Amino acid sequence: MNPATVFALAPDSLRFDSAARGFRQIEDWLRSPALDLAAVGEADSAGVALLLALQRHARQHQKTLTLLNPPPQLLGLLRFFGVAELLGFTAQP
Structure with a gap:
């Protein structure tokens, strides 16, 4: 994929407060x-809802x-909530 067509999320993008x-x-x-999503430092349920x-x-x-x-933390959270596959990731590592 052309890097010019990829938007990088900020480290705090997927937390409740942001x-x-x-x-x-x-x-x-x-x-x-x-x-x-590489720069995402932490994510919580609000971030999952946003995705x-x-x-x-x-x-x-x-x-x-x-x-x-x-x-890994985000992927684990997506798997925990059972939505990893909905977002294009495999359900198991």
Whole structure:
């Protein structure tokens, strides 16, 4: 994938205290077909909800969203909530 088409999320993007800002930026984030999650330091249930909302919004607008490089903590959280496959990750490591 062309690096110019990948949007990198900030380290605090997927936490409760910053997820509301992400919900307001959904349109901006979806201008890119891929989000790089590598820099995400911590995530919580609000971040999981934000990723699910991004995926739902993309599908509603006939867009494909690819999530790249999930850190282990985030991937573990997605698996715990049973949504890893919905976001394009395998359910088991």
